[in-house]
Amino acid sequence: MPPLTWKVSLAFFCTVSTLFPCTQDPQKGPTFLTHDPEVASGVAANVQHVDPAAGGWRSEVLHDAAKNSLKKFLGWLIHEKDLPSGSLADGFTTSALRPSHLDTVFHDGTMTVLHSTKMEAHRFGVDDIGGATTGLRTALEGGPVFNDFFKFISVELSGGNTFQTQFIMHLAAGEAPMITQVNIEGTITWLIGEDDEHVKMQSLEVHHYEELISLKPTFEDITAATFGDTPRWKLQMLHGVDQYMGKHDRLIGRSYIGSQGIAVGDINGDGRDDVYVPQQGGLPNRLYIHKGDHTVEEISKAAQVDFLDNTRAALILDLDNDGDQDLAMSIGSSVLLAFNNGQGVFDKRKTLRYPDNTEVFSLCAADPDNDGDLDIYASRYISGGLIGGMPTPYHDANNGSNNIYWRNDGYEWVDATEESGLSDNNHKFSLGAIWEDLDGDGDMDLYVANDFGRNNLYVNDGNGHFHDEGVARGADDIGAAMGVSVADANLDGKMDILVTNMFSSAGRRIATQNDKFMDGNDVEVHKDYVRHARGNSLLFGGEGTDFLDVTDQTRIAVGGWAWSAKFVDFNNDGFDDIYSPNGFLTNEDSQDL
């Protein structure tokens, strides 16, 4: 495939092709998408609408030219390199990169945020372009620029020999304690030169500007002092999954995506939270006990939970109501329960196994049937292998694996998915879920985050029976979800939903090409594709029990290729902030598909 084709289809493929190697026969080793002609044709059937070569994606050729040109412009702006002659069109104009008038939008003694959302009338030209940059350069002069993020999120062919790009840019400079961060959004109009690979900047307009100044960084990394002296810390935690590829016994189930989570809870009942860390196949899971000083003790062997099996999620909780904390974890296709004997040894075990080989991802627990014990909901992703398992239709797939509601009946654990009604719309590509009272009626509802389609909002009738009202209540958030977090973000007394989704600038650019994308045919489906790469979503609890998508006005979408975005009130001002951990596959070669 030509590079351009990768970029486009990659943006839409999300995780399915590389998650797959985890699920197959370990003796055969991974079979990847492009190895198998049969699979490849199945893939082609799925992506024919987004193949730029077939569709003639001139916009991506222009994008690459614009990106190269802008890189040089930024080199001049930030690093004071020379501005290459001929990079600006005759008659080039620009607004000031830092607007002259800024309002204070946030100020609390730890952080000051200034912003401007208006486009300024004054324009600078080629001759006085320095004047357009003075303000920004001054703002950033506190120290070296250590973050220069830049993306085009749309390319609009306007006919003739020009085109427009919308961009997002983040710059951060300074040295601790004082850091300045600038976020800029704007439009650049380009003049196409002798061919599509040669473009000149015709105009630049900043229409959204934010400047943040902090007196000291909010977070500091204390990992080394806390964990660094535990046995084999460096071997197990300072080598990435990428480095371990091919360095593990394949029999044990490998991880390439690195889908290993974390569980926080007070394992030993001393009032301090401890940590259980699930690990990829071949590395033992870790149980770190908070010692009360600044260090931890690693006790997984003595606690008999040092499993080498590929483990994804884990929960610390009291499953048998005996007053101590037990463990639940997803290992391969099973949910393993490990019961605490009261002395910190988890020697009694139970395996919840659904009769197929589909791998379990996230776990969440609550007592939705109000019988006094905790039940577990297990999210699962792909079933039927790659050929039968490719998400179909891509934007609203209903051929994923079924999730399992494991009901705790005291000594028995029962698959109660069917009888509880959670079998409703239960064939999605699920990566996360949460039990919460989302409609405020006093019982536990369930929200499930699904890749390649709509999420579920299972509303509890108060007796542990559910109905998926995601679409009816405006909470389905069609997209590429990986996780979900709930809080009352706007303090109106109603719970709000943060859905972790994929933000892909390439996906956004491609999908917004109205005339080319899917031949401009199905308008509704087209909207869903655009949505697929939009990024994280925020749904406010609205009138009645419906949800309102406020992603655009709250400006939370651009969270990267995110996995576990969560509400977190880091400054204790009562309003939950959002942290969006992200990144898909970083490897040795810095060239990014």
Add this chain to the structure above:
Amino acid sequence: MAHLVQKQGLSWSGRERNRMFLSVRGEQFIDASSVTATDFIGDARALGLVDWDRDGRVDMLLRNRTAPRLRLLRNQIGGDRHWLQLRLSSQTFGVNRDAIGARVVVEAGGRLLTRTVTAGDGHLSQSSKTLFFGLDDATKVDKMTVRWPNGETQEFHDLGVDAHLVLQQGAGAPSLEAVKKVAWSHAPQAQERMDNGDLGRVTVITKIPMSEFPLPSFENPDRKVSDFAGRPLLINFWSTTCAACLEELDAFHTRHKKLKSVGLQIVPMLADGPEKFDQAKKILAAVNMQQHAGVASKEVTAGMKILAEAVLTKDVDMPLPVSLLLDQNGQLVQIHLGAVRIPNLLRDLAILRRMDPKSPSASALAHGSRVIFRDRDFAGISRYFAEAKMPELAAYYASFIDRFRPKSKD
């Protein structure tokens, strides 16, 4: 694409910076990743929230695909905002002991703050079951309402702030938790990704019997692994033209007394052709390693590769030196890609001594245990030996197929 990413080492939405969004009154969110020092580059996966140092500010435990795989981020934000933390429990019949599902509404400074006790959210994540309330400039909590999972509600009035509270259902008012703040005086320190040097030691989780595997010596073409039974064995594949191999032989020589005292037999297997035999013998004599030395014919090398691929991956790249560690019963327990690090080897031999030679599991060498035991695909291994025209080894490995399955009567 996955092929390109994995085999050619390209990235795919890699090197992305994590993002923190500052909430402005819940109306808009502003990217504050760099000013909060949370803009880490790498492939993050999961997030757990916790007040680790118990100072009332929420800290974060971050899980990554890339190194470092775990980060603890201590929140040290300034300002004098107030806070309240609450940990619930229940011993009431019909309510889970963790009070998961309980909903707490705190009224302070004219605001209503709502939290629910949950277990599991985000992606593969569980945060603390302690509830965190940011009180801004409120200096008291006017009212706190707890709705327990069974619907029972309790109300409390006029509570102090900046406190870790514990509350048991039905057991009166919340009380201060006795656990102290963690004194923090250690300088933050970056966790650097380590190079791959330590990753060459691969434990063979389910051992592979090798008694019939040929280890021809210069004099005896029929020598086999079983001739070394009773003591652990290190089969070392080397070449006269490989500098790392020569250094490794030298290291074995330097520590030979220690290695001998722990019972290890080292068998250097020369991967060069006959034209190098004389030179090889001289080298071996110089490091006093000639005793067990052998010749890795094409067949032996191919056989080693079949076993290594059964453990690692197809078409594994194995530059010399490569070593196989076998237990006293002639079972493969470890593959060393690259030079053996002798201190590691000595530690592993100590573990090996404590392992049950009859058990098929070598998990102890990987410092862990197994939940799911899975046997080797001996049918596949046997097939590969048959394809490589080694019928004796094909038959040998075929004899292990279904070795733990109960044999039928007839």
